Amino acid sequence: MPKTGRMRRIIICDLQKCNGCQVCEAVCAYAKEKSPNLKMSRIRVLRVEPFLNIALTCRKCEKPTCVKACPRDAVTALDDGSISIDKDKCNGCAWCIESCEFGVLRLHLDNKVAIVCDFCKELGALQCVKYCPKEAISYTTVEQAARKSSREVAEHFLAEQSTPTAQP
C-alpha cells in the first residue's frame, strides 16, 4: 500500500454510485464472522427513501468519542487512527456506540462486545472496497477525495460549455 505522508486514509462512499445493495455488508460479515449475517457487518448501509443510499464505517476521528465514552478503557485509538476494542475489557455497555456521531459501531450479536471496522488489517485488502460491485467505496485520503470532487466539478463545468470561446 502506498505511503500517504501525514495524511490518513479513510473509507469513503460515493453517493452517486452507491445503490444500497449491501454487498459490502455481506463480504464484511463473511470476512469477520464467516457468516452472511448483515447485522454483523462493520460497515453499515443506509437507505433513506427515495434516493439516498450510503455505506458508512469508522471515520478515524481525531478525537474519537468512542474512546472517550468507554468507562473501562477498552476502546483505544491506534497510531493510524483506527479503533481497537479489547474484547476482554469490553462489557457491552454500548456507550461507545451511542457516542459515535456516525453510528458505525455495533454490538456483536453473540458475545455482545462492541465491534468496529479494523480496515481489514489481517487480510491485506479491504473487503468492502475490493468487492463493491459499483466501485463506490474507496480507501483514500480526504485530500484525494476532495481533489476528485474538484476534478469532477471542473469537468462538468467544461462539458456545460457547448461552444468553447478562446480568449485572446
Added chain:
Amino acid sequence: MVETKGYAGKYIVFDLGEGKGRAEAISESIATNLIGGYGFGARTLYDHVKAGVEPYSPENVLAWWTGPLAGTVAPTTSKYAVFARSPLTGFFGFGISSGGFAYELKSAGWDGIVIFGRSPKPVYFFVDDDAFGLRDASELWGKTTWETEELVKEELGDDAVRVASIGPAGEGMVRIANITNDRNRQVGRTGLGSVMGSKMLKAMAVRGTGSVEVADPDGLFQFSMELNERCKGPKTEKYRIYGTPANVLVHQKLCCLPSYNFQRGTFEYAEEVSGERMLRTHVKKVIACTNCPIACDHVNEVKDGPYRGTVASMDYESLDMLGPCCGVRELDMITKAVQICDTMGVDTISAGVTVAWAMECFERGILTSEDVNGLDLRFGNAEAMIRALELLCRKEGRLGRLLAEGVKRASGVIGKGSEKFAVHNKGLEWGAYSMRSLKTSTLGFATSIRGACYLRSGSYQVDVKGTVDRLKLDRSRGKIVYEGENSYAIIDSLILCKFIRGVLAAGDMSKLYTLATGFEMTEKQLMLAGERIHNLAKCFNVIHGASRKDDYPPPRAFEEEMTDDGVRGVRITREEYDEALDGYYEVRGWTAEGIPTKGKLAELGLVKEGEGIGIG
C-alpha cells in the same frame, strides 16, 4: 428435519382465524425434490387447496416461500414467492418479489410462512426471529403501501424491519391487487394482494438477526464473488444502464412493442418513452435489491409540471402497459400512473391492459360515457388514464367497479364482442410482448402455469434474438417452451433473479445449490426437478379445471392481421398454433388435452398426484 444446509429447515404454519400457529419441519426429500420457492409453493397449493375452494374463502392458503440461497452471500437471491389460488385466474396464483424481505426472513430462521383462515379484524403478521404472531392493523387499514411500511417500522421502533404490505386496492379486493415490499418491489401478478385483503391481513413484517448456515462457506463466497465480477460484464449491461426500459426501442424495431391495447406492435412516439430518453430526463437514482451486484431499479422523478415531485420505480412492463398500450407518450404521466399503482397496490401490467381495453371499448362505442364515469377515455388521454386508475384502485363508480375485476371479467360483464380485445390468458393480462410478431413467446405465454407471462419460460428470447423465425410457429417450438419452463422453474425455486441468468454457465445453478446445501445435485437432476415442479403445479391447475382450452392466446392473435410496416398482414393461424401446442404437449408427455399422463407423473415421482387428478 432437513439435514441439508442452506435451508432454515423449518416454516411457520399459522391460522388467522384462531390467531395461532406452529413451526413445522421441512423434510429432506421435499427439499431436494422440490428445491424451494416455486417448488414448495406448488406442494403447498396442491396439498391444501382442493377443488371448490374459492380464492377469497378462508380455506384458501397464502404461502410465502424463500429458497435455499436466500440469506446467503450468493448474488440476486434475496427473493421470495407468494402463492394462493388466484382470484384472477382461478388457477395457480404465484408471484415473486425481491428487495430485502427474503434475506430477513431467512435470517430470522424460516424458509417460509403458510397462512390459513381469515382474521375477524385487520391485522399484520410479525416475525421476530423465533417469535411470531399477529398485531393490530386497524390504524393501518386504508393506508398506502408506502405509508404502511413507514408506520409499521415506527410502531415496532425499528426502521430495519422489512415489510410487505397491501394498499387500499388489496383491502378492497380489487382482483388485480398486488403485494409490495421495500417500496418498489412487488409480488405483482395474479391478484395475491386481494387474497391478503380477503384475510384482513394488511402486512407481513420481519426481523431476523441470525445467520443462514451453508455447507461450504468458503466455496460459496468465492463462487459468489466470481459471479459478482461476471455481472459487471456485457450480459447485464442492459439492466444496469437503462434498466428494462431499454426494451422499448428494441421491441419497436421488431414490431413487438404492444400499443393501443395490442392492436399494433409499434408506437409512433416510442422515442419519447424509450429507456434512453428516460435516463436523460427522468431517472434520478438507480437502486439495488439486497445482495445484488447488478442494480436494475430505475427510480424516476418528475421534475416539472402538475406532477412535479412524483417518484416511481420504472420498468419496461409498467412503462409499456401504462404508456404505449394506452397510447400514452408522456413520461411524467406514466410515472404518475405507476406511482398510483404502486402505492394503492395494484399490478401495473394488469391495470394497464385493463384500462387499455376500456379505452378501446370507449372508442368503439361499446362503453358509453356513463359507463366510464364521464371520462374522455380515448387512447392517449393520459389524464383520463390516471383518473381511471384511481377509480379502479378504489372500486369507485361504475368504471372503477368494472375495471377492478380485471380484463377477463370486465369484458364478460360488458359483452358486445369486447371479449375479442380483452388481452389475457387464463384471466391474467398479457405482458408487454406482442402476440403476433413473437410467436414462440406467445406459445410460452399461453401455456404458462399462472396465465399470460413472459417470465415462466422466457420463450420470447429465441424470437427477439432471431434464432427462430418469430413470425411462424411449428411443432419444434414446443420443446423450446418446455426447456425454458423447466429451467425457469429452477430459477424460481432456488430463487435467483432472472437478470443474472445471462452470466450463468451450464452447471452454475447446480454448483450454487451444492455449495449452499451440501447436497450433490447435477444440472440434469435439477432440470428433472424443474419438470417435476412444473407438473405438480400443472396438477393443481387440472384439479381446478384446466385443459387445452386454457392454453390459447386471445382472439386478437388469430383474427386480426398486424398493420405495422414490416409485419403487415401477420397473424397466428389456428392451424400453426394447434401444431405448436401439440408439439408442446408431446414433449411434455401430456395428452392432447394438455393433461399430464400417468407415465410422465410416475417418472417424476408424482404417482399420488396423478391419482389426485383422476389418473390412477
